[in-house]
Amino acid sequence: MQTKVDAVGRITGPWGKWQLRTVLLIFLCKIPSSWFMACIIFTAPAPRHGEFFCKPPQAMGTPNQTEWIKVSHPQKEEREDQEFSIDFCNIYEDAQEHAHHYYNYENSAQEPKVWEKPLARNSNVIPCTEFQHEASYHSVVTQYDLVCSRDILVSVTQFFHLFGVLTGGILANQLLKYFSPRNVMLFGMITQIFCGNLTGHVASYELHVFFRCLSAVCCAQMYTAGGMIMADITGGKYRTCVSTLFEQFWSIGVMMLPGVASFWSSWSHLYMAISWPTVILIYLWQWIPDSPRWMIARGRVQEAKQILLQCAEMNGTRYSLPHDIDQQLELQAQTAMDAPPPSGWWSMWKGKKAVRHIICVHLAWSLYIVVYYGMLLNIRSFSREHLYINTFVAGFSEMMGTFFGLFLILKTTRKWLWTGLFNIIAGCIAYCGWLVPKPGEIPIDANVALLMCSAMVSKMAISTTLSILTTCTVELVSDDKKKITSFSTICWARFWLLGAPFIGSTVVFGQLIPQTAFASLAIWGGICTALISSPRTHPITKPVTSSSPASGTTNQGAQNIASQFTIIEGMDNKGYAPSTNPIISSNTIRKLTTPQSNLPPQLMPGIWTTKIHEDGPPM
Template identity: 25%
Template sequence: MQDYDQATSFLGEWGRFQLTVFFLLSASIIPNGFNGMSVMFLAAIPEHRCLVPSTANLSEAWRNVSIPRQLEDGAESKCRRYKLDILSNYSAQGLIPGLDVEVGGIEQETCLDGWVYSKDLYQSTIVTEWDIVCENDWKGPLTTSLFFAGVLLGSFISGQLSDSFGRKKILFATMAVQTGFSIIQVFSTSWEMFTVLFLIVGMGQISNYVAAFILGSEILGKSARIIFSTLGTCIFFAIGYMLLPLFAYFIRDWRTLLLALTFPGLLCIPLWWIIPESPQWLISQGRIEEAEAIIRQAAKANRVTAPAVIFKTNQLEDFKSRQQKRHTFLDLMKTNNIRIITILTVFLWLIISIGYFGVSLNTPNLHGDPFINCFLMAAIEVPSYIIAWLLLRTLSRRYSMCGTLLLGGIMLLLIQLVPLDLHILSTIMVMVGKFGVTAAFSMAYVYTSELYPTVIRNMGVGVGSMSSRVGSVISPYFVYLDAYNKLLPYILMGSLTVIMSILVLFFPESYGKPLPETIEQTPNVKGLCCRRQNKNDTIRKSSKL
C-alpha cells in the first residue's frame, strides 16, 4: 500500500509550495507569543501605597508619617495606613509626630480611600484600574489561570472541530476569535468582564496554534514536517514573545498595549487565499478531487509534473477501511505497559509546564528592568529550540530529556545559594533554568508521539497536552508564593523538575527505532513491571517451542 507521503513524493521536500506554507503558517503563530505572555504587562503590579485624600485635615508632618513602615525591610506598607481621624486629631492639637506622639502606637486601618500607584514603569494596568491589590490580590493569579483555563478548554474542542470542519476553517475561525475578543477586551468595564473575555481569548489561542500545527504537519513532506514541528512553530512563537516587551516598553497604558498587540492578528486575513486546506483531511472526507487539485497546484508552484492519477482508488478504499476502526481513551490504560507510559506522560507534561510558565510569569519579580528581563527570557528560547532539535537528531531521547530537565532544575534550586546583592548572577541562572525546561518542553512533543502506537498516538499526545494545560493553570499560584518568599517559587519548581528528570529515565527509548503501529508493539517501560512482563513473554515463547 502506497501511503500519502509516497503518493506526493514527486513534489519534493523543499519546493516553493512547501516554503510558502512553512513560513506563512509559522508566521500565523507569532500573535500567540503576544497573547500567551501579555498578562505579565497587562496585569503588572506597580509600587503602591494607601491613598491619603487631600480632604484629610493633616499637617505636612503628619501626612509624611501616615503610612506605617514594614518591620522586615523598612519600606512603606502597601495595604495599611494609620487611622486618619486619629492623625487629624493630633494634627489639630499641634502635636508633632515622633516628639509629642509615638507614631508606632497609633491604630491602623485598611486603604479605605484606595491606593496611589507609581507611574515610573506603567501608566496603567488592570491592577491599577480595578485595584487588584492587598485584599483583592487573589484576582491577579486568577486572571492568568482563567486565561490558561481557556487554553485547556480550547485544547479539548480544537481537535474535534478540526476533524469535523477542516484544518483551514478552524485555523482562521480561531484566529478570528483570538483577535476579535482581544479587541472587545480593550473596552472592558470591569475585572469580571476582562477575565471572561480573557478566557475566550485563551480558547482561540490554543485552537489556532493546534490547527496551524496539524495543518502544516499534514501538508508538508516528511523532512519539512520535522523542522516545522520543532523549529518553525516554536521559534516563531518565541519571536512573538520577544516582540512583546518591545511593544510594552513604548506603550505603558494597558488598553493601548492590548490594542497594539491585537493588530498583527488582522494581518493574517490575506493568508486565507494563500494557505490551502489539508489534502489528507480532504481525502478522509472523501473529497478526492479537491485534494488532487491542491496537489496539482503545489506541483505547478514547484515546477514539477504531476502524474495523471495521484491517488488510486484501491489506496483510498484501504485508507477508508483503516479509518473505520476507532479507539477510545480507555486504550491508554489497556495494558500494564501502556498504562505506566500514560501515567509518566501525565507527570512529565504537568511538571514541565509548571516549570516553563512559572519561570516565564515570574519574570516581573526579577531584579532589574522588567522589559529587558522579559526579552532575555524570550530570547533564550531560540537557542533552546535549536539545541533540542540537534539532540533529537543525534542522541538518546531519555538522556536528552533527563539532561535538559536536570540542568533546568538544578539551576532553579541553586538560586537560593546566590547572595542577594548578585542580581545579575541570579538572572543568568534563571535564564539557564528556563533554557533547560524549554528544551525539554519542545522535545516532549516528539518523544511522546514516538512512544505511543499509531492507533492511539493522537490521544496519547492529547493527554500529555491536557496535562500541560493543567500545569499552566496551576503555575500562576507558584508565582504568587513570591509574596511570601522570593525564593520559594524557584525551590518548588526546581525540586519538581529534578524529580522528573529522574523519572524520565523509566521511559522506554525510541531513538532510531520504528514507530509502533499497534498497542501490542508499544515499547517496554524500564523497571520491575516490564521485567515481569518480559519474563512472562519468555515463558510463553518457551511453551510454544
C-alpha cells in the first residue's frame, strides 16, 4: 500500500491570493461557452406571421406581394380559436397560371397567357420549396430557409453543437494525457475564435453546422482543462465552492447574451461578437498557471517547483518553504509514477449500494442535463417580443439555483433528498402552465410572465441539482474510482443531451408541450436523486479529548501526522480515523509540532516513504 504523498498541496495550501486570481481568470472561459450554446435563441428566432411567403417565379416580374399571397397560399383553420389564417408553408399548384388576374403588368408580353380564373379551394395544394423573407432581422432562418418542413433543421444545428460538446470533452481528456492543461486551454481559445467567426459567414447550411460543432469542441477544451487546473490548486471547502460556482459564470454569460445580441441586426455579426472577446482571454492567459500536479505526475519536477514558488510568493508563504522542497517533490513524482493504473469502468459497480447509486446517479445526470439546457432553449416559444428579458430571467434563475445547491452541499446531510423533493414540487408547478389564461383573456405581457414563472421555478430546481451532481457525484465511490465515475456520468449525460433540441421542437403541437415534457423528466429525476445517499461533504470536526496527558499527546501526534496526508486526486482526508497506538517516539512528535514550518519535515521512515508500518494509521 502506498502513502498519499502531497507535498504540492502542503505548499499551495487550500486557498490564497494566487488561487483566487487563477480561479477568476478560468471562470471567464465559461462566458463564451454559454454564448455559443444559447446564441440559437437570437440567431434563429421563430418567424412571425407574414415574415415569409412562397417566393413568386422570376418570370412574373415584380408582383404585388399582398395579391400574390392571396392567390397562391391557401387558408387554414386554427385549432385554438377556430379562425382562418394564411398557410405560408403550402401553395396552390395552379397559382402561377392564375396569377395574371391579380397583377397589373406594364408590358402585356409579361402577362401569362392563361385566361381561366382560379378554382379557389378546389385546386391542389403542394408544399412550397423556396421562400421570400421580409423579416427585419437577418437570421439563420432567413439565410437557409429554415421554415415549415425545414424548421426541424434549427434543432439539428443545436444537435451538432451538443455533439461538439460531447466529443470535445472526450478529446480534451485525451489531450490532457500528453499536453498540459494550460496549453490545452490556449489551443481551445485560438481555435474557438477561428471556428466561431467562420460559423457566421459560411454560405451553406452544411458548413454552418460543421463549424458550429467545431466551435463547441473548442469551448469544451477550454473549460475542461480549466476545471482540472482549479481542482488541482484548491483544497477543502474552497475546492467545493469553486467546483460549484464554476457554473455561475455560465449563468452570467446567459444573462449578458441579450445585451450583446441587442447591438446587432444580423446573425453573422452576432457570431463575430461572441467570438472575438476570447482574444481578451488569450491576453489574460499569461497569468493562468499550469497544473503543478500534472507536472509532478510526469516527472517535470523543476517546472512544478517554479509554479509553486510563484504561488508561495503571491500568497506570502515563501519563508515557510522547506529546505528540502526538491526532495519532497521528487518523492511525490516517484510515488505518482509508481502508482497502480486507474480503476476500470466495471469497478465502480462493486461495493455497498453501488448498483443502486450508480444507476440513479447516471439517470439523474441524463434527465437533469436534458431539462437544464432544453428549458433554456424553450423560452423561444414563450414570446419573441419578450425574448431578451426572458433570457435574462432564465440565467438569473440558474444562478439562484446554484447558490441554493451550494448551501445544501455545505450545510445539510440529506442534500440528495432535499433536491429531489424540490424538483418534484417544481415539476408540478411547471404543469400549472396549462392553467394560465390565454392572451385573449389577459394581456400578452401577463400571459408570458405567468408562463415564465411556472417554468423558471423548475429551472431553479434543476440548476440546484446539477450543482450537487457536479460536486458530489464522486462521493458515492471510493478514491480510486472517482475519476472513472466522473468521466462516465458526464459522457452519459452529454450523450442524452443530444435529444434536448428535438424535445423542444415538439412546440409545433402546442406551446406547452415541451414544458410538460421537461417537467415530467424533472419529476423522474427527482425520484432518482431522492434514492441516493452519501455522507456529508464536509463533516463537522470535533476536537479529540482525552482523560490522561499521555493519551492526549498520542492523539495530538496522530492528528498532526494525519494532517500531512491529502489525496492527490482532489478529495480531503475527511474519512481518516487516527490510530490510538503511537507509531513514532515522542521526540519525533515534538519535531512535527514545532512551528518551524507548516510543511512536512524531512524524509523520515514510515511517513515520507512509499511504504507504511503495519501499526500506522489506516489510510
